[in-house]
Each structure stands twice: as structure tokens, then as C-alpha cells.
Amino acid sequence: MKITSSSDSRLPLYQRLSDEWLAKIASGEWQPGEAIPTEAELTQHYGVAVGTVRKAIDCLVNDGLLERNQGRGTFVRRPQFDASFFRFFRQLPATGEQGIPESHILSNRITAPSATVRHALELDADEKVVHLKRLRTIRNGRRFYEDIWLPAKAFHRLAELQPDEFDPLLYPFYEAQCGQIIASAQETLSISTAHDEVAERLQLAEGTPTVRVERIARGYNRKPLEYRIAQGPTEGFRYQIDIN
Amino acid sequence: MKITSSSDSRLPLYQRLSDEWLAKIASGEWQPGEAIPTEAELTQHYGVAVGTVRKAIDCLVNDGLLERNQGRGTFVRRPQFDASFFRFFRQLPATGEQGIPESHILSNRITAPSATVRHALELDADEKVVHLKRLRTIRNGRRFYEDIWLPAKAFHRLAELQPDEFDPLLYPFYEAQCGQIIASAQETLSISTAHDEVAERLQLAEGTPTVRVERIARGYNRKPLEYRIAQGPTEGFRYQIDIN
DNA sequence: GAGTGGTCTAGACCACTAG
DNA sequence: TAGTGGTCTAGACCACTCG
Incomplete structure (x- = not known):
């Protein structure tokens, strides 16, 4: 053969x-x-x-x-690394499971991407994106806010759903709804401040420092499938990495 | 054989x-x-x-x-992963090399460890540590302050040196001076505030938010060899991780 | 040209899983 | 008990490095 x-x-x-x-x-x-x-x-x-x-x-x-x-x-293998993101706001290392954060989709619409988003997703000039806004609540009550952008070409179906039809774990959901499998990701942490919708949703004063986790998630072919910016309060934030 | x-x-x-x-x-x-x-x-x-x-x-x-x-x-292979720590305060992803941060040892003394340090280094009750204080300056002028603790048993020689005899890259220096090789590490990021010596050295007002990177570095046998806490200003902080 | 690691073959036997 | 992956062998030939 x-x-x-x-x-x-x-x-x-x-x-x-x-x-x-x-x-x-x-x-x-x-x-x-x-x-x-x-x-x-x-x-x-x-x-x-x-x-x-x-x-x-x-x-x-x-x-x-x-x-x-x-x-x-x-x-x-079903890439299951959403679990690994529970380093985000993990309270103590290896303190056992803490379950899946509660998740509330605030909006799901098709829009024209900003230059930043277009660049992150490596889109052509006229390509559209699905823009999700999401609020998540960890078991201990802490919240964080996410903006998520996905190429409309492959993910337009997500804009046709009702917000309450989304699963809390998005990656298996992408696979089920759109046949797109996330295989790897790159995250960048930085410190930002809360403004506008972020401040409002997180109930923080304008300008309060926040942790910001930017993620580009890719498929098996290394093409970017999702660009995500998560912001949350700095208190209690912990992010743990092993280096070899 | x-x-x-x-x-x-x-x-x-x-x-x-x-x-x-x-x-x-x-x-x-x-x-x-x-x-x-x-x-x-x-x-x-x-x-x-x-x-x-x-x-x-x-x-x-x-x-x-x-x-x-x-x-x-x-x-x-000479474990050379100190380089990978230049994710710390890296300005932009893949923006090219930025050289080794300037490094200034503020003190190097043998002390009795706090409970936290003793626990992190897995020391016996009466074991001493070498405590280094260090101030580093990145090329762009940003500074961060480090407390470093090492088991005195293997690293006592570091307390006998003059501060200006230290190299800016500590891990090769440990190897040369004490024959101890760092093979892996675990880092935990969190947000803290500047106080006392940290605030003073970083020229920040008391209570200013800082990024805090805590690291436990281990030898080939997985025994902890170094416990380090680095603190720096939040502005411009970026930390990038690949996940698979 | 001698020596190194890189690739590939064609088996043998073992340990584990499931019906 | 049949079928799977896990380990191990004993070679062959190739590609690269260096003197």
C-alpha cells in the first residue's frame, strides 16, 4: 500500500x-x-x-x-486539556479537583474582527468571526470574563444557537457542533485593568488591576481556531507551570 | 556487565x-x-x-x-533552561533575544529557614539555608527583586563568596561552585503587593501590586535544590506558555 | 576511510484485556 | 483462548562527521 x-x-x-x-x-x-x-x-x-x-x-x-x-x-486521544486550564485560579497546587466553573454565555454574534483578532486568527481581510462573551464563576465565587473569537467559516453554527444551549466546556462542544478539534494552545499572561463591560461584569471599579490570560488555540494542522482573552480579579489568582 | x-x-x-x-x-x-x-x-x-x-x-x-x-x-546536555525564564518580562513573543538581565547580589548569608522555606526545600528541622537577595534589571530598565534559598549543606560555599563574585546566570554558577545541577523547575505565578525591602528596592509605593513568581528548582533526583521568590512591577509583565 | 548515530527489518516471547 | 500492545534481539544499510 x-x-x-x-x-x-x-x-x-x-x-x-x-x-x-x-x-x-x-x-x-x-x-x-x-x-x-x-x-x-x-x-x-x-x-x-x-x-x-x-x-x-x-x-x-x-x-x-x-x-x-x-x-x-x-x-x-480526545484532547482534554481544558482541564489543564484549571491552573487558572487554582487555589492550591494539587488540592484535588474543583469541578467545572459555572459558565454563562452573554452573547454570541457574528462580527467583523478587529485587526488584533484577525491577526491572531490569521484571517483573510474580509473574513468574519463569531464573537462569544462569557462569564464564568469558580466554585469559590470568583468570576472571570472572557471574549472569544472564532473563524465564522468553521464556527458560524455557534452564532445560530441560543446562549443557554452552550456547554460549560467549550472544546468538546466545538467538536460536537462544528467538528473542530483543539489540539494545542499558547497562553500569555499579563496584568491589565478592568474597563467598561469587563469592569461591570466582574463588579470591579474602573481601572482595578486584573489578570489577563490571552490564548490562541490551534487544530492539529496548527491553524488557529480560537482566540480568547480572559480577565479576572488578581486576588487568589495562581497559575502553575512545570518546566524541564 | x-x-x-x-x-x-x-x-x-x-x-x-x-x-x-x-x-x-x-x-x-x-x-x-x-x-x-x-x-x-x-x-x-x-x-x-x-x-x-x-x-x-x-x-x-x-x-x-x-x-x-x-x-x-x-x-x-547542559540544562540551559534559565533561558526559558526570559518569558519573565518578555516584551513581545518571539521578539528576539534580549540578553541576560543585569544582576546585583544584595546579600548572601546562612540563616535558619522559615517554615515555608523549610517545607519548600524539604529540609530537616535543624538544617540551615543560604539566603541570597538579588536585584535584577532587564534591558528596558524594569527591575525585579528575588529572594533565593538553597540548602546550606550543598551550597554553603555561596555564603563564603563576595557578592560581586556571583555570575548573573545562577544555574551554571551553582554547577561550577557547588557541583549541583538544576534539572527541572515548577513555577507558580500570582499577584502580590510590594512591602518593606521589596518596595524599597523596586522603588514602588508600599502596597503597589506586583507580579510574584515562586519557583522550586530540582536536581536530577527530583530533590529541591532552590526555592526562589521573584517580585516585579506588573507593567509590561508577560509570561508565555505552550500547552499540548 | 573509520566511526558515529539514524533507519529499517523480521522475527521471538511476554503481559495484559476481553469474550 | 485469541488478540492486543510491550519488550527484546540481531542483524543490515545509510548519512553524517572528522581526521
Whole structure:
């Protein structure tokens, strides 16, 4: 069996295989939660040795796209890293779960993006975006406010829903509603001040310092799918990172 | 050749090998910057197949401890992640290098640790610490103030030096002076306020909000080697993280 | 040209999972 | 018990580095 993906034939075989399979995951041919073909099947299908198949799978496992289960099979991992964002306002490190913040969508409309948003999402000049405004409440009562922008081309459906039809966890919701899967993200923290709607929604005086977390979330193909700015009060804010 | 490290013999061979080699790196038997024995030598020495040696090396490469160079050899990597801390006060993402912040040691003394410090460094009840106070200045003139605590047992030499003998990059300096190598770290960001010496050194009014970065840095064996609290003004603060 | 790591093969046997 | 991934072997050939 030939490799169909358009990868450079000078690349190592295992690389080309893992590229091929990445494409299958990205396209949805291999669905999150499902098992991929067994090593034996892949070996036979592509006419390569097991070791090569294993090495290709290794790559995708290391990238967090696949998950092996001895005796069961190899599965497409559902990127579940929304959980990792509970570093946001986490009270104490490793203090156990604290549940999903309450979530209230304030608005969901299609708009023309600002230059900043267009740049962050790498949009063409005339592309529209879906703009969500959201208020979240952590268990301890702290709130934060989010502006979320998504390319209308892929996410227009979100503008057609009622605000109360949204799930508190957006990433699985994007997948269910729009077939778009968030695979990675980059966050930038800074300190800002509350103004206008932010101040009002967070019940803070104008100009109060806030923590600001800016996030660009991307799909498997590294294309930006979501640009998000979250702001919340500084008290009790904690953000924890491991570095190697 | 037998494996000398005390690893559980139920573990896979490649695991035991990589544990063994990790110990060699941690103990300094394999020095940073130097090449480790070739795959052929290791294969013969331990009486295992190349594939197994390669897999063991893979583990250490993935953990960032070794670095392969085709045609040259496999080298012990000098953990150089101080650079990654230039996310701290980085002005714009990927705006190019900004050099090493100027650094001024204000004091270096042996003291009895507070309960917090003792806990962070996992010290016994009567253990002492070296306490460094440091003021750093970024190229753009912004300053931040650091308290740094290290177990006196391994770092007492730092208390015997003159403040101006310290290098601006502490981690290579620890290695050179005390033979201690920092391998990983955990940081926690929060928002605090400036008081006393911090306020004075940063020339901020008492109670001004500050960014606070708390760090526990560990050696190869995961034992805490350094506890550090950095505080700086909130303006211009940016901290960027990639998440997968 | 000698030596290094990089890729790839074609098996064997083991440990775990599920029906 | 059949099928899965996990470990391990013993080679082959290639690409790169350096003297």
C-alpha cells in the first residue's frame, strides 16, 4: 500500500507514516476515542516492519495524539486539556479537583474582527468571526470574563444557537457542533485593568488591576481556531507551570 | 556487565539502563557537555541489543538529559533552561533575544529557614539555608527583586563568596561552585503587593501590586535544590506558555 | 576511510484485556 | 483462548562527521 499523504519522500518511513496518520486524525477519518488499526494490520497494509509502525505510533503518542492500551489497542486521544486550564485560579497546587466553573454565555454574534483578532486568527481581510462573551464563576465565587473569537467559516453554527444551549466546556462542544478539534494552545499572561463591560461584569471599579490570560488555540494542522482573552480579579489568582 | 543501580528487576531492561545512566549523569560520572560511550560500547558492556540501548537513550533524550549528534556521538546536555525564564518580562513573543538581565547580589548569608522555606526545600528541622537577595534589571530598565534559598549543606560555599563574585546566570554558577545541577523547575505565578525591602528596592509605593513568581528548582533526583521568590512591577509583565 | 548515530527489518516471547 | 500492545534481539544499510 502506498502512502497517500503528500510528504517528502526523502523523509524517514516512520515520519511519513506518522504524517499520514496525523492527517487521518485531523480529517476525522480516525475518530477521537476510537481504536486505530492494530499494529499487525498497519504493518501489512503499508508493507513495513512492525518496528517501523511502532516508531511512527511512538511519535504520535509522544505528541499526545494517540494513547496505547496494552491488550486493548491504540486509541485516538480526545484532547482534554481544558482541564489543564484549571491552573487558572487554582487555589492550591494539587488540592484535588474543583469541578467545572459555572459558565454563562452573554452573547454570541457574528462580527467583523478587529485587526488584533484577525491577526491572531490569521484571517483573510474580509473574513468574519463569531464573537462569544462569557462569564464564568469558580466554585469559590470568583468570576472571570472572557471574549472569544472564532473563524465564522468553521464556527458560524455557534452564532445560530441560543446562549443557554452552550456547554460549560467549550472544546468538546466545538467538536460536537462544528467538528473542530483543539489540539494545542499558547497562553500569555499579563496584568491589565478592568474597563467598561469587563469592569461591570466582574463588579470591579474602573481601572482595578486584573489578570489577563490571552490564548490562541490551534487544530492539529496548527491553524488557529480560537482566540480568547480572559480577565479576572488578581486576588487568589495562581497559575502553575512545570518546566524541564 | 551487571546493572549496578538498585532498580527493580521487574522493570524493562531499557528502563533499568536509562535509570542507571541517569544516575551516572546525576553523580557527574558522565559530565555535561561530554559524550557518553558509543552505542556499540554500551551494547557490549551491558550485553544487550543495540535496539535496547537505543530505546534507553531515547528515554533520556526525551527527558532532555542527552542530545544526539549524528556522526559525532551522544552528549550529556547542559540544562540551559534559565533561558526559558526570559518569558519573565518578555516584551513581545518571539521578539528576539534580549540578553541576560543585569544582576546585583544584595546579600548572601546562612540563616535558619522559615517554615515555608523549610517545607519548600524539604529540609530537616535543624538544617540551615543560604539566603541570597538579588536585584535584577532587564534591558528596558524594569527591575525585579528575588529572594533565593538553597540548602546550606550543598551550597554553603555561596555564603563564603563576595557578592560581586556571583555570575548573573545562577544555574551554571551553582554547577561550577557547588557541583549541583538544576534539572527541572515548577513555577507558580500570582499577584502580590510590594512591602518593606521589596518596595524599597523596586522603588514602588508600599502596597503597589506586583507580579510574584515562586519557583522550586530540582536536581536530577527530583530533590529541591532552590526555592526562589521573584517580585516585579506588573507593567509590561508577560509570561508565555505552550500547552499540548 | 573509520566511526558515529539514524533507519529499517523480521522475527521471538511476554503481559495484559476481553469474550 | 485469541488478540492486543510491550519488550527484546540481531542483524543490515545509510548519512553524517572528522581526521
